[in-house]
Amino acid sequence: MTHALDDAQLVVPLGSGCRLGSHRVLEPKGALPQAAWKLDNTPRAYANEILCDVETLNVDSASFKQIAEACGGDALAIAAQILATVNERGKQHNAVTGSGGMFVGRVAEIGPALASRDDVAVGDRIASLVSLTLTPLRIEAVDTVDVATGQVRVCGQAILFESGIYARLPDDLPTDVALAVLDVAGAPAQVRRLAKAGQTVCVIGADGKSGVLACAQARDRVGREGCVVGIVPHAGTPAAELLLERGYVDRLVVADARNALAVLAALPEALPALADLVVNCVNVSGTELASILCCKDDGTVYFFSMATSFTAAALGAEGVGKDVTMIVGNGYAKGHAGVALQTLRDHPAIEEYFVARYGARPPRES
Numbered sequence: 001m002t003h004a005l006d007d008a009q010l011v012v013p014l015g016s017g018c019r020l021g022s023h024r025v026l027e028p029k030g031a032l033p034q035a036a037w038k039l040d041n042t043p044r045a046y047a048n049e050i051l052c053d054v055e056t057l058n059v060d061s062a063s064f065k066q067i068a069e070a071c072g073g074d075a076l077a078i079a080a081q082i083l084a085t086v087n088e089r090g091k092q093h094n095a096v097t098g099s100g101g102m103f104v105g106r107v108a109e110i111g112p113a114l115a116s117r118d119d120v121a122v123g124d125r126i127a128s129l130v131s132l133t134l135t136p137l138r139i140e141a142v143d144t145v146d147v148a149t150g151q152v153r154v155c156g157q158a159i160l161f162e163s164g165i166y167a168r169l170p171d172d173l174p175t176d177v178a179l180a181v182l183d184v185a186g187a188p189a190q191v192r193r194l195a196k197a198g199q200t201v202c203v204i205g206a207d208g209k210s211g212v213l214a215c216a217q218a219r220d221r222v223g224r225e226g227c228v229v230g231i232v233p234h235a236g237t238p239a240a241e242l243l244l245e246r247g248y249v250d251r252l253v254v255a256d257a258r259n260a261l262a263v264l265a266a267l268p269e270a271l272p273a274l275a276d277l278v279v280n281c282v283n284v285s286g287t288e289l290a291s292i293l294c295c296k297d298d299g300t301v302y303f304f305s306m307a308t309s310f311t312a313a314a315l316g317a318e319g320v321g322k323d324v325t326m327i328v329g330n331g332y333a334k335g336h337a338g339v340a341l342q343t344l345r346d347h348p349a350i351e352e353y354f355v356a357r358y359g360a361r362p363p364r365e366s
């Protein structure tokens with residue numbers, strides 16, 4: 001007598017993969033997922049993986065700006081480009097900028113080897129805190145693209161490896177606001193570590209997401225005896241006004257940070273003694289030298305921007321004879337998600353700004 005097997009019985013459970021995800025690398029063999037060209041994005045969890053249903057991608061700003069410019073700002077074309085990348089590479093890894101972003105989704109399955117984790121359960125809505133450049137991702141459809149914020153609503157699935165980090169979404173903030181803040185959580189957390197009482201801090205790209213959060217942390221750390229200076233490309237943006245009116249910056253300099261000579265010319269008035277700490281939060285390339293010129297000898301330049309070039313920074317500092325410490329903007333710092341979200345809770349005016357900018361805008365149809 002024969003028994004027909006139903007589909008569920010035919011599915012063999014997957015064993016454990018590499019905790020760093022190397023078992024998902026298709027090309028080139030031997031690479032880790034971030035460095036790989038192509039990942040296996042099959043939406044089935046290995047025993048030590050978490051499978052999520054993805055709702056929204058927050059494409060990182062340098063990447064989104066590049067895609068948007070290449071697509072002439074057209075939401076449909078941006079959606080097609082994102083789909084093409086994910087179909088080709090099994091992940092949202094922009095080949096031009098090399099950067100990714102992160103996602104918000106709902107936990108669909110937790111592999112048995114991770115069942116003892118007490119910080120996540122099936123059904124939780126979480127934000128990934130590892131880059132989309134190493135996250136296996138499958139997209140069935142792009143629903144909407146918000147060209148103004150880089151947030152992309154999708155229907156898809158993603159895999160988090162055993163080593164992957166994530167945060168449960170907070171109850172007290174709109175999801176899109178939490179996503180915007182968590183995407184850049186490394187910046188406020190690092191500024192909190194690096195800035196000291198009485199110092200001068202210069203934030204370049206001060207009116208962007210990471211820039212505003214960095215200014216708030218810098219203000220808290222340096223105190224009123226210290227000084228916070230922002231550099232922005234345009235005057236009068238809502239974020240620039242917020243920074244000035246609420247005293248998060250003492251001065252705001254309007255300058256194109258790609259133009260090192262223009263920044264140099266502004267320094268005697270803007271930063272007479274130069275900065276102890278420079279934080280680069282821009283989303284365009286070619287701003288390394290201006291950042292270095294703003295920093296005093298023995299100071300620190302923290303390059304959070306994904307558009308930073310190691311060679312431009314290293315050779316630029318050497319070329320202008322600056323002995324400065326330059327830090328690569330690690331997206332991860334211990335407790336960074338908590339620090340970033342707390343920055344909003346501690347500063348209601350900043351929370352209000354983020355809610356107006358990222359939380360209340362209906363996304364444009366793609």
Ligand SMILES: NC(=O)c1ccc[n+]([C@@H]2O[C@H](COP(=O)([O-])OP(=O)(O)OC[C@H]3O[C@@H](n4cnc5c(N)ncnc54)[C@H](OP(=O)(O)O)[C@@H]3O)[C@@H](O)[C@H]2O)c1
Nearest residue numbers: 061062205207208209210256257281282283305306329331
């Ligand atoms: N290190 C990491 O792990 C990590 C994680 C996430 C993101 N990032 C990167 O961090 C950077 C900032 O991200 P974000 O989300 O904060 O970006 P954002 O919100 O788009 O802010 C970027 C800011 O840079 C300003 N800017 C652009 N061109 C400029 C110029 N020529 N001179 C001076 N300022 C200029 C923009 O001004 P306008 O808006 O007026 O153009 C904007 O205020 C991006 O490069 C992003 O990819 C890094």
